[in-house]
Amino acid sequence: xxxxxxxxxxxxxxxxxxxxxxxxxxxxxxxxxxxxxxxxxxxxxxxxxxxxxxxxxxxxxxxxxxxxxxxxxxxxxxxxxxxxxxxxxxxxxxxxxxxxxxxxxxxxxxxxxxxxxxxxxxxxxxxxxxxxxxxxxxxxxxxxxxxxxxxxxxxxxxxxxxxxxxxxxxxxxxxxxxxxxxxxxxxxxxxxxxxxxxxxxxxxxxxxxxxxxxxxxxxxxxxxxxxxxxxxxxxxxxxxxxxxxxxxxxxxxxxxxxxxxxxxxxxxxxxxxxxxxxxxxxxxxxxxxxxxxxxxxxxxxxxxxxxxxxxx
Amino acid sequence: xxxxxxxxxxxxxxxxxxxxxxxxxxxxxxxxxxxxxxxxxxxxxxxxxxxxxxxxxxxxxxxxxxxxxxxxxxxxxxxxxxxxxxxxxxxxxxxxxxxxxxxxxxxxxxxxxxxxxxxxxxxxxxxxxxxxxxxxxxxxxxxxxxxxxxxxxxxxxxxxxxxxxxxxxxxxxxxxxxxxxxxxxxxxxxxxxxxxxxxxxxxxxxxxxxxxxxxxxxxxxxxxxxxxxxxxxxxxxxxxxxxxxxxxxxxxxxxxxxxxxxxxxxxxxxxxxxxxxxxxxxxxxxxxxxxxxxxxxxxxxxxxxxxxxxxxxxxxxxxxxxxxxxxxxxxxxxxxxxxxxxxxxxxxxxxxxxxxxxxxxxxxxxxxxxxxxxxxxxxxxxxxxxxxxxxxxxxxxxxxxxxxxxxxxxxxxxxxxxxxxxxxxxxxxxxxxxxxxxxxxxxxxxxxxxxxxxxxxxxxxxxxxxxxxxxxxxxxxxxxxxxxxxxxxxxxxxxxxx
Numbered sequence: 098x099x100x101x102x103x104x105x106x107x108x109x110x111x112x113x114x115x116x117x118x119x120x121x122x123x124x125x126x127x128x129x130x131x132x133x134x135x136x137x138x139x140x141x142x143x144x145x146x147x148x149x150x151x152x153x154x155x156x157x158x159x160x161x162x163x164x165x166x167x168x169x170x171x172x173x174x175x176x177x178x179x180x181x182x183x184x185x186x187x188x189x190x191x192x193x194x195x196x197x198x199x200x201x202x203x204x205x206x207x208x209x210x211x212x213x214x215x216x217x218x219x220x221x222x223x224x225x226x227x228x229x230x231x232x233x234x235x236x237x238x239x240x241x242x243x244x245x246x247x248x249x250x251x252x253x254x255x256x257x258x259x260x261x262x263x264x265x266x267x268x269x270x271x272x273x274x275x276x277x278x279x280x281x282x283x284x285x286x287x288x289x290x291x292x293x294x295x296x297x298x299x300x301x302x303x304x305x306x307x308x309x310x311x312x313x314x315x316x317x318x319x320x321x322x323x324x325x326x327x328x329x330x331x332x333x334x335x336x337x338x339x340x341x342x343x344x345x346x347x348x349x350x351x352x353x354x355x356x357x358x359x360x361x362x363x364x365x366x367x368x369x370x371x372x373x374x375x376x377x378x379x380x381x382x383x384x385x386x387x388x389x390x391x392x393x394x395x396x397x398x399x400x401x402x403x404x405x406x407x408x409x
Numbered sequence: 410x411x412x413x414x415x416x417x418x419x420x421x422x423x424x425x426x427x428x429x430x431x432x433x434x435x436x437x438x439x440x441x442x443x444x445x446x447x448x449x450x451x452x453x454x455x456x457x458x459x460x461x462x463x464x465x466x467x468x469x470x471x472x473x474x475x476x477x478x479x480x481x482x483x484x485x486x487x488x489x490x491x492x493x494x495x496x497x498x499x500x501x502x503x504x505x506x507x508x509x510x511x512x513x514x515x516x517x518x519x520x521x522x523x524x525x526x527x528x529x530x531x532x533x534x535x536x537x538x539x540x541x542x543x544x545x546x547x548x549x550x551x552x553x554x555x556x557x558x559x560x561x562x563x564x565x566x567x568x569x570x571x572x573x574x575x576x577x578x579x580x581x582x583x584x585x586x587x588x589x590x591x592x593x594x595x596x597x598x599x600x601x602x603x604x605x606x607x608x609x610x611x612x613x614x615x616x617x618x619x620x621x622x623x624x625x626x627x628x629x630x631x632x633x634x635x636x637x638x639x640x641x642x643x644x645x646x647x648x649x650x651x652x653x654x655x656x657x658x659x660x661x662x663x664x665x666x667x668x669x670x671x672x673x674x675x676x677x678x679x680x681x682x683x684x685x686x687x688x689x690x691x692x693x694x695x696x697x698x699x700x701x702x703x704x705x706x707x708x709x710x711x712x713x714x715x716x717x718x719x720x721x722x723x724x725x726x727x728x729x730x731x732x733x734x735x736x737x738x739x740x741x742x743x744x745x746x747x748x749x750x751x752x753x754x755x756x757x758x759x760x761x762x763x764x765x766x767x768x769x770x771x772x773x774x775x776x777x778x779x780x781x782x783x784x785x786x787x788x789x790x791x792x793x794x795x796x797x798x799x800x801x802x803x804x805x806x807x808x809x810x811x812x813x814x815x816x817x818x819x820x821x822x823x824x825x826x827x828x829x830x831x832x833x834x835x836x837x838x839x840x841x842x843x844x845x846x847x848x849x850x851x852x853x854x855x856x857x858x859x860x861x862x863x864x865x866x867x868x869x870x871x872x873x874x875x876x877x878x879x880x881x882x883x884x885x886x887x888x889x890x891x892x893x894x895x896x897x898x899x900x901x902x903x904x905x906x907x
Contacts, residue, residue, distance in 0.1 A: 120693065120694055120695075121691075121692075121693045121845050122693050122695075122696065123692075123697075123845075123865050125865070125866065126693065126696035126699055126700065126865065126866060127693075127695070127696055129699075130696070130699050136537065136541075136748070137428065137748075137749050138428075138431035138748040139428060139429070139431075140428075140429045140430075140431050141429040142429055143426065143427060143428045143429040144429070146423075146426060147426070150423075329695045336731065364426055365739045369422060369423055369424065369425055369426055370422050371422070372422050372426060373421065373422040373423075
């Protein structure tokens with residue numbers, strides 16, 4: 098297991114503190130800053146750049162009870178070739194599916210470079226015994242997932258049992274080995290920005306490669322201020338330790354404009370260095386078509402009917 | 410840790426993401442070649458026959474010719490205001506006065522884009538600010554005081570408030586239209602008429618405002634606008650007015666106070682500042698950094714209540730300064746009309762020279778200077794956002810108002826020391842306190858000698874909140890119920906000096 102770095106004091110954890118403090122977040126001010134950044138006006142070539150980037154950063158997702166091999170195969174094909182009419186549109190970063198559909202997705206994406214991500218650890222609630230969650234994560238890797246998206250145990254977190262949350266992430270990280278681990282905080286259940294910050298630092302300290310906002314199962318998810326708070330936690334860890342952690346807002350980003358605004362927040366918080374699929378992803382299902390439509394519009398100067406974009 | 414970062418074939422990050430230019434169109438603003446003085450509801454040529462050029466400070470391009478009103482012009486304007494006062498305005502039903510103020514507020518909202526562009530064009534401030542701050546606040550001020558116009562008896566129970574007569578108002582160049590609103594709205598709500606002199610370098614929004622007054626069908630003479638330099642202001646101070654309201658430098662404020670001593674004219678002064686923005690180690694750090702930036706780089710630091718002295722608790726000094734420097738690298742300095750510009754042009758050559766002089770003094774005195782890498786336009790007046798660390802309380806940059814995008818950083822150890830250092834200045838306009846501890850905010854607010862104290866925010870304004878200074882930052886309050894008082898006489902308490 099990797100050495101878990103960057104532990105703030107105040108946690109009931111047996112590690113040497115490295116960040117001087119957890120710190121706090123001022124709700125009014127962080128929301129004002131997010132609003133300011135959302136007013137950046139991104140036009141022409143800078144917009145094309147952002148839209149292209151948004152496609153390359155996308156984790157095209159379906160996580161429903163009625164997912165079937167047919168549905169996932171269609172999604173995976175779309176992931177490889179999002180716009181059949183325009184070969185210059187890149188593939189997305191990954192498809193994100195339930196464990197039972199990993200193999201279907203794997204076969205369909207083939208050697209295209211598109212990754213297969215799957216959820217584990219009693220997604221979406223996380224309310225299962227630790228040994229089951231660890232076993233599930235290990236199994237998902239065996240099934241062929243390149244990336245594992247786990248959920249934290251919010252019940253334990255909100256009860257103040259941070260060590261349990263931490264230990265579980267450490268064990269899952271150990272179980273998945275080199276497989277890319279994204280840790281879902283489910284911010285909609287955490288209640289405050291202070292908790293979002295605390296959970297972000299905790300997940301990072303426990304070994305997360307990425308921190309992710311939400312499961313997509315709640316109405317309150319990846320808002321701009323939440324994303325900003327998590328990016329600031331990532332920045333603090335980077336400045337303190339030099340370690341680069343990725344970020345994945347998921348749920349709630351439905352159109353190209355929101356995606357561009359989110360990229361502006363990343364750009365002005367962490368810098369251009371984070372504008373790569375290795376350090377930033379969008380978790381989304383309906384975002385892709387709007388981005389494709391905007392790309393087409395930037396290229397041709399006019400909007401086309403949604404009928405020209407496939408529904409998968 | 411290294412193994413966490415090794416994830417095989419990494420996609421290289423791009424080297425830069427340049428935002429394309431996003432200029433607000435200036436076509437919406439129609440400029441005259443030459444303007445007149447607005448007296449008695451008409452534009453008139455100045456008796457002085459003198460004009461000067463007003464420019465765009467971002468390009469030094471001339472925009473229009475502006476009259477230099479002489480003493481004779483000022484006297485005519487005051488006379489028009491007297492007539493306006495006598496011929497109906499002072500006797501109008503209070504709800505009638507409210508009606509005009511509501512109209513003005515609504516017209517300002519409707520024409521806000523036009524005014525925002527003009528404000529940025531003539532003053533150099535980013536369109537983001539004129540659009541999101543100056544214009545909404547200016548309209549809000551008229552709405553707010555419109556509401557008071559027929560409720561003065563309730564604002565001052567048992568004191569029988571009456572208007573003073575003619576108010577002479579002199580405003581600065583940093584928030585031209587907003588300062589006009591701060592001055593005109595309460596004066597009119599209280600039943601006075603007005604002669605207003607906009608700043609020499611930024612007269613255009615006040616002149617466009619005359620068009621709003623006509624559109625609102627405000628009776629002639631109720632508001633008169635005279636343009637010109639300091640001589641025009643001096644003539645207005647000497648004129649036959651009942652009250653002077655001045656916002657500007659402490660030096661000029663003192664001169665006005667000397668001039669008015671013993672005349673019986675009422676006076677309010679809103680003068681300079683050297684505000685302490687005080688950062689405690691338990692604050693929300695990233696938001697405090699935003700507050701610091703907003704405190705000193707907002708409007709290029711041309712803000713009398715700017716948080717120009719940063720007092721940082723020593724235990725948090727290093728991470729805070731690192732974060733602040735990093736944040737400065739993301740500030741976008743340039744074309745005020747570009748929607749992505751954070752810091753615009755310095756208002757005038759004269760102001761730029763003053764900033765340069767004080768910054769040179771700071772370097773000489775031994776402070777350490779930090780300026781982010783920044784490409785400035787070739788023409789126009791510009792100054793890179795600047796931070797001085799290692800500043801001693803005795804340095805000029807810690808004492809004098811720079812009125813530019815220049816921050817002086819000092820440290821403190823305890824709350825007592827923070828209060829002592831914050832109050833150790835001839836000024837007392839504003840202060841900021843950043844801490845997560847509510848009790849400490851109240852403790853500090855009781856002890857800081859400043860008219861406005863912000864907690865966990867900075868440079869926030871609201872028409873309902875009174876604004877004004879302690880000590881050499883002036884006296885009298887603008888905004889809120891308090892802002893009506895300087896424009897009213899009370900039964901048995903007639904208008905008197907100070």
